[in-house]
Amino acid sequence: MTDVIIVPHLHAGGAAAATLLAAVLSQKPDMVLGVATGSTPLPIWSALAAMRLDMSRVSAFALDEYLDLPPGHPESYAAVVHREIAVPLGLNPRKVHTPDAQADLRDAPSAYESAIRAAGGIDVQVVGIGRNGHIGFNEPGSSLSGRTHIANLAAQTRRDNARFFESLDQVPTRCITQGVGTILDARRLILVASGRRKADAVAAALEGPVTASVPASALQLHPDVVAIVDEDAASRLSFADHYRMSAPHGDAA
Ligand code: PGA
Secondary structure, eight states: OOEEESSSSSSHHHHHHHHHHHHHHHHHTEEEEEEOOSSSSSHHHHHHHHOOOOOOOEEEEEEEEEEOTTTTTTTTTHHHHIIIIIIHHHHOOOGEEEOTTTTTTTTTHHHHHHHHHHHTSSEEEEEEEOSOOOOOOOOOTTTTTTOOOOEEEEEEHHHHHHGGSSGGGGSSSSSEEOHHHHTSSSSSEEEESGGGOOOOOHHHHSSSOOOOBGGGGGGGGSEEEEEEEETTTOOOTHHHHHHHHSSSSSSOO
């Protein structure tokens, strides 16, 4: 089932998620961590980095990667994951994986699935959510059992991500993304969301029907999901009071 933890603000969410990840790491120093790019998870990585844990044995897999950027582009997720996650956390670069956008695209999706399998599967996957309910780059209409695949970015996602590029034209239109089915294979999922602009997507994902129109709603089918959302992102939840009463640790907020 989904545990929903409502925190006052994004930074409290980062600390709560980092605490969960540190607990898994203490049990399994070679854990397989699913990392997410985007702004919302950044406080997780900084809170985790501040704990100064030995993460040199951890393997990491990103959810997705842009296609059609030149190799080494600073906004490619390979570069973003290296800069914003792998370096601060002290991950071994050889154990950090993003889908290979420069490989033959007929092989890259299945190669990524094989790499995840060979690592033993993902222990904990961190996921953000798009305003349109996407997870990874699984935009509305994506198969809820899909595997890693080539996909097109929704127009809204390109507009939302234009802040990382000089102009909207420069935002890629294609990507390789873990499928929803791949994401659901993770043993545990931590969904993070912040801000009022995510409130409708969060409510639809956590409380609406399970539907391809809101790919994040598929998380309702997973037995071990923790959703960490700030007050603004939680503002459209119908059962917020119930979640507050049943918060697993009571003190997370
Ligand atoms: P954000 O991205 O954290 O930058 O809002 C989340 C997402 O689009 O999945």
